[in-house]
Every structure is written in structure tokens, then in C-alpha cells.
Amino acid sequence: MKYCSVCGSEVRVGVPDGDNRPRHLCDQCGTVHYQNPKVVAGCIAHWEDKVLLCRRAIEPRLGLWTVPAGFMENGETTYEGAMRETLEEANARVAVDDLYVTVNLPHINQVYMLFRGRLLDLDFSPGEESLAVELLAEPEIPWDRMAFPTVSEALKLYFADRSQGTFPVRMLDIVREGGLPGRYLVRNIS
Amino acid sequence: MKYCSVCGSEVRVGVPDGDNRPRHLCDQCGTVHYQNPKVVAGCIAHWEDKVLLCRRAIEPRLGLWTVPAGFMENGETTYEGAMRETLEEANARVAVDDLYVTVNLPHINQVYMLFRGRLLDLDFSPGEESLAVELLAEPEIPWDRMAFPTVSEALKLYFADRSQGTFPVRMLDIVREGGLPGRYLVRNIS
Numbered sequence: 133m134k135y136c137s138v139c140g141s142e143v144r145v146g147v148p149d150g151d152n153r154p155r156h157l158c159d160q161c162g163t164v165h166y167q168n169p170k171v172v173a174g175c176i177a178h179w180e181d182k183v184l185l186c187r188r189a190i191e192p193r194l195g196l197w198t199v200p201a202g203f204m205e206n207g208e209t210t211y212e213g214a215m216r217e218t219l220e221e222a223n224a225r226v227a228v229d230d231l232y233v234t235v236n237l238p239h240i241n242q243v244y245m246l247f248r249g250r251l252l253d254l255d256f257s258p259g260e261e262s263l264a265v266e267l268l269a270e271p272e273i274p275w276d277r278m279a280f281p282t283v284s285e286a287l288k289l290y291f292a293d294r295s296q297g298t299f300p301v302r303m304l305d306i307v308r309e310g311g312l313p314g315r316y317l318v319r320n321i322s
Numbered sequence: 323m324k325y326c327s328v329c330g331s332e333v334r335v336g337v338p339d340g341d342n343r344p345r346h347l348c349d350q351c352g353t354v355h356y357q358n359p360k361v362v363a364g365c366i367a368h369w370e371d372k373v374l375l376c377r378r379a380i381e382p383r384l385g386l387w388t389v390p391a392g393f394m395e396n397g398e399t400t401y402e403g404a405m406r407e408t409l410e411e412a413n414a415r416v417a418v419d420d421l422y423v424t425v426n427l428p429h430i431n432q433v434y435m436l437f438r439g440r441l442l443d444l445d446f447s448p449g450e451e452s453l454a455v456e457l458l459a460e461p462e463i464p465w466d467r468m469a470f471p472t473v474s475e476a477l478k479l480y481f482a483d484r485s486q487g488t489f490p491v492r493m494l495d496i497v498r499e500g501g502l503p504g505r506y507l508v509r510n511i512s
Contacts (some may be wrong), residue, residue, distance in 0.1 A: 138323070166398055170358045171359060211426075231491065303401075303420070311330060
């Protein structure tokens, strides 16, 4: 951020009065431009013992596998975001069950909220952002070709919980270890 | 938003190629300015049978009561946000238990994430944004002077669940009914 989105003047970084963090400030019109984490809403959608995975057609991680998930939009609820992403990325309709796992990713200012969902029919197909969409049983999951650790960790928990016949609501932290790309520390919070 | 925060040119509203929603677009530098919901992190902090409430010293709802909660900051986790807000608004230290309730507020683009927490000591006091901080038992809650329906509804659920001896993770929608200020529709999602 270099310019004020309200008045177009150059902004500076400084700590506003009564605040304790640096923000982008506009001295011209007085606006403080806050930046906050974004919610990524998504769905672990199942049909019988299989879950729906998408192969990404876009960067980052083009060609790798994920569950349908994306940035929550203004005007929708978290689970509506999860349903919308499932429709957009996999042309699939789900009945959303409960929130399953929240993943804190503080190094990239994201909070994943993944819901469990039940596919309503088998009429799915790749959306614009997917190369392929498949229903995969646990032994078929391409663990070494997953797009994001968030999704791998969530799916590991999901299969472990499913084998116990219960899905407690879970929370994970995933943080970049030592600031190194590709190395992550996973903490089970609940 | 009138100006591009990257290059300072005027922005226009339009639907980008491959998208399906209007965004603020900069024709000069090509930036698409997305706007997304914000997370409000907070804490229902208890000591024995009482919960910690703050009387707001700031608008909106100055003088009314709430639990410590505020916009999640970049670089923190959801529960760290809840702990930080509890410290800032009530000078109170908590051990955070689990996520308790997520509240979708699509009409104002917010998602509340309220955690259950246990006060670590009784050395609390009003922070800069609070006029008073008090530990209140259920019959002492000022239900008619609560700042936000989010907090009232969350506390009602909390006391009901506590009386059953269990705290399932819950989700609510609260939407403005008929677009009328002060009238809300509450939906129990889970």
C-alpha cells in the first residue's frame, strides 16, 4: 500500500494515537488503513467412504491436489463460502454438516475454516480453477502431491476421526518453521 | 475506495475476467482490490460461576456491555487474538480453552469467533476501551444493556450449555431482519 484509497494521497507507516501497531496512515484525510487476516472457507465433501479432491488449474501449486476452498466473500456466511467454493471449483452440490477444523496460518494472515459436507449427487466436474475433480478413498489420496499442508493435515485428522466414528471440532496452527518455505510446524490446539 | 492503493489512480467498479463479482479495479496498474470479511476474536472468560464483561468506553454502543472481543490482527492466531483483546480491554490474563461459538454476520461482513477461557487471576481492570470490567453471575448479566446481539446470543447459549455440563462447538447466523437496524434474525446452525 502506497496511496490512500480514500483520497489518493501518499500514505506513511506509523502507530496511530491510542494504538500499538504500525498501520498505513493518511495524513491528508486522516484515514487509518487496517489490514486483517482473511478467512479461507472450504469443504471436505464425502460420498460414502470417498472425499472430493480437486487438482489445481491455477497458481500457486498448479497441478497439485486440494479440497474445494477459497477466500470467503463479503455478504456470505462461512458455510455459504464453503458451499460456493465447492460449486465453483468442482461443480458439486453439498449439504454442509458442521464446522470441522479451523487452521490458523499466522505467517500468511489466513484462517482456514473447513466444513464437513455430504455430496448431494455425483454430477461433479472440474470448475475453471480445477484440472480434475475426483472422489478418492483414503488409500487413494495423493499425499505427496497435495497443494497445501493445511489440506493434508485436515484430511489426516478427518480420516483418523472417521475411523473413531466421531468428528470433534478441531483447531490447528500451521506456521512456517524458521521462516523456511516448505517447512512447517503443525500444532494441534484442540 | 476511490483510488488505487498501489499506484494512486482512480479505480472503477467492474467484474474482472474470470470472476463473477464486482470488484474495485485499477485500469492503470491492473490491480484487483478484493474486500473480504473480517474476523472478530473474543473470549468468554470465566472465574468460578462468573463471566467477565466490559462496559464499552467507545462507540459504537458506548456505555453498553460486551465480552472482550475485537478485530483479529495480521500475524496472530484466532485464540491469540482472543487473549490479546482480553488483555487490552480488561487487563485480564486467560488460559484459552476451546473455540465455543462462531457467529456469521454477513450483513456487516464479520465472523465472530468466541473462545471459552479461564481467568488466571482477579487482577483485572478497565483497559482504554472500557469504562468498567466486572465478573458477573448469570442473574447479574445486564441483558437489556448488552452492546451487540452477537454477545447476548453467545452468552445465552453459554449459560444453557453450562447448565448441561457440556460445551459443544456452536455456530450462529445473526442477520439484520428486513434490513432494519436493531431487528435481528438469529439462526442456530450447529
